[in-house]
Amino acid sequence: MKNLPRLLKIAAQRVARNPYHALAAFLVMFLTFFIVGSFALVILGSNALLSYFESRPQVTAFLKDDTSEETVGGIQKTLTETGVVSKTKYVSKEEALEIYKERNKNEPLLIEFVTADILPASLEVSTYKLDDLATVADTLRKNTAVEEVVFQQNIIETLSSWARTVRNVGAAVAIFLLITSILTTLIVIGLNISLHRDEIEIMKLVGATSWYIRLPFIFEGIFYGGFSALVATLTLWGSYSWVSPSIQKVFSDIPLLSATAETFGYLLIFEVFVGSLVGIIGSVVATRKYLSV
Amino acid sequence: MIAFQGVSKNYNSHAALADISLEIDPAEFVFLVGPTGAGKSTLLKLIIREDIPTKGQIFVDGVDITILKDSDIPHLRRRVGTIFQDFKLLPQRTVFENVAFPLEILGLDDEEIEKVVEETLELVSLREKTRQFPFQLSGGEAQRTAIARAMVLRPEIILADEPTGNLDTASAWEVMQLLGRLNSLGTTVVMATHNIDITGGLPHRKLEIQKGRVVSDSKQKGSKQKQTKKK
Numbered sequence: 001m002k003n004l005p006r007l008l009k010i011a012a013q014r015v016a017r018n019p020y021h022a023l024a025a026f027l028v029m030f031l032t033f034f035i036v037g038s039f040a041l042v043i044l045g046s047n048a049l050l051s052y053f054e055s056r057p058q059v060t061a062f063l064k065d066d067t068s069e070e071t072v073g074g075i076q077k078t079l080t081e082t083g084v085v086s087k088t089k090y091v092s093k094e095e096a097l098e099i100y101k102e103r104n105k106n107e108p109l110l111i112e113f114v115t116a117d118i119l120p121a122s123l124e125v126s127t128y129k130l131d132d133l134a135t136v137a138d139t140l141r142k143n144t145a146v147e148e149v150v151f152q153q154n155i156i157e158t159l160s161s162w163a164r165t166v167r168n169v170g171a172a173v174a175i176f177l178l179i180t181s182i183l184t185t186l187i188v189i190g191l192n193i194s195l196h197r198d199e200i201e202i203m204k205l206v207g208a209t210s211w212y213i214r215l216p217f218i219f220e221g222i223f224y225g226g227f228s229a230l231v232a233t234l235t236l237w238g239s240y241s242w243v244s245p246s247i248q249k250v251f252s253d254i255p256l257l258s259a260t261a262e263t264f265g266y267l268l269i270f271e272v273f274v275g276s277l278v279g280i281i282g283s284v285v286a287t288r289k290y291l292s293v
Numbered sequence: 294m295i296a297f298q299g300v301s302k303n304y305n306s307h308a309a310l311a312d313i314s315l316e317i318d319p320a321e322f323v324f325l326v327g328p329t330g331a332g333k334s335t336l337l338k339l340i341i342r343e344d345i346p347t348k349g350q351i352f353v354d355g356v357d358i359t360i361l362k363d364s365d366i367p368h369l370r371r372r373v374g375t376i377f378q379d380f381k382l383l384p385q386r387t388v389f390e391n392v393a394f395p396l397e398i399l400g401l402d403d404e405e406i407e408k409v410v411e412e413t414l415e416l417v418s419l420r421e422k423t424r425q426f427p428f429q430l431s432g433g434e435a436q437r438t439a440i441a442r443a444m445v446l447r448p449e450i451i452l453a454d455e456p457t458g459n460l461d462t463a464s465a466w467e468v469m470q471l472l473g474r475l476n477s478l479g480t481t482v483v484m485a486t487h488n489i490d491i492t493g494g495l496p497h498r499k500l501e502i503q504k505g506r507v508v509s510d511s512k513q514k515g516s517k518q519k520q521t522k523k524k
Contacts, residue, residue, distance in 0.1 A: 002400045003400045198381070198383070199383055202381050202382075202383060203398070204367075205341070205370060206394060206398060207368070207369075207370040207371035207398060208367060208398045210363070210364070210367075
C-alpha cells in the first residue's frame, strides 16, 4: 500500500506518454457507455410509459348527452358487482372541459371555441387484470346510454412488447459493446506492455514483485474504463437535460422522460463501476497474456 | 556464498552449461572468462533465477534457489546486484531516478531515497550528473550509474556481465577500480568477460569456461601449487 502513490504515478505517466493509445481506448469505451446509458434511459422511459398507461383508466365509455346521473350510478353498480373492476370514475361535461383546458393551457386558440356542451361525459373504468378489459368493454357497449367505448388493451400490449424488445436489443448491444471494450483495453494494455518491455525487464532485475509490475497496467485499465464511463454519463446527462424539454412538450403529460438527477447519480455510479470492471478485466487478461513475471 | 552442484543447462539440444560444480566464497572477486557463447551469461542468469537449470542445484547463502517460489525471486534479486554491458538504464529517467528505482520498489520514502542515492552517487563520483539523462552521459558514466543502481540496495553479491564491453580502456579501468572498491568493502563480485587483458595483473580468482564447462580455476591451481610446494 505504501507504494500506491508511486504505482499510480507510473500508470499516469504511461497514459500521458502514449496519448494515441489512451485516446483509442477512451473513444471506444466512451461510445460503449454512452450507448449503454442511452439504452438504460430508453428502458426507463418505456417502463414509465407503460406504468402511465397501466395507471390510466383502461376503459373509457363516452355517454350520450341525455344520460342521467341515476343511469350512470346504475352502470357503476353493475360494473362493481362483476368483481373484476377496481375503480370507476364519472367525468361530467364540465369536468371534461376543465381537463381539456388544463391539457391545452399553452394553446389558447384550442381553448377559445370549446364549451362543455360539445364534450361528452364519460365513465372511466379500471380493472384488476388486463384480460378483463374486453368483457367490461362489451358490457358497456351493450348499454343504451353509452355512445362509444375506448379501451387501451392494445396500447398496453404493444407497449409491453416494445419495452421487452428494447430491453433485449439493449442487453445484446450492451454485451457486444462491453466485449469490444474489454478487447480494446486488452490490445491497448498489451501494446503498452510491449513498449515498456525494457522497463519491465529492469524492474524484474532490481527485485520488483509481480504485483509492482502488474498494478500500473491494471490502474491504466481502470482509468480508461472508469474515466470514459464518467465522461460518457456526464455527456448523456447534459444531452438529456438539453433535449428533454422539447421532447416532453410533444408527449404532453405522459412522463416519458422520467430520469431525475438521482437517476443520473445512480447511472453514474453504475457506469463508472462497470467501466472500472471492464478496465480491470481487460488489463488483467493483458498482463496474464503478455507479461511474464 | 554461491555454490553450483552438478549444474547443467540445455536449450533444446544445445548444452549451454554441462555439469558445473563450483563454490564462490563471501567477499570473493571472481572473473568468469571465456569466449563469447561459452556459457558465462547463462551461469549469471541462473544465479538471479532468470533461468532455471536443467539439472543440478544452485545455493545462494545456503538456500537452493532452483526450488525457490516465484514470490521469493524478487527478494533474491534485491540481494544480488546486476550490471550489464548495455547498462540497461531507463532512458526517460535521470541518473538520480535510475539509481532511486530499486529503492522506490522497496517502498522507501522520498527523504530516505534522496539520502541513500546521494551517498551512492558520491561513491561512484556522479554527484554532478544527478539531473542528467542517460543519453547525456559517456559510456563510463552510464556504466557507473548502472553500478550505483546495482549497489544502492547494498547487495551481498554483484554480478557483472561484460561491464567493460562497451567502454574505452580508461573507462573500463575506472569500472574495474569501482568493482574492486566494492569488493574490498565486503561485496562478492562475479564478473563475466571475454577480455583476458582486463583480468591480467589483477590478483582475483579466474574461472575459465569453454563450451559450457569450467576448464580451469586459478583458485584450485593455486591450492595445488601450494600443496606441491608443501610436499
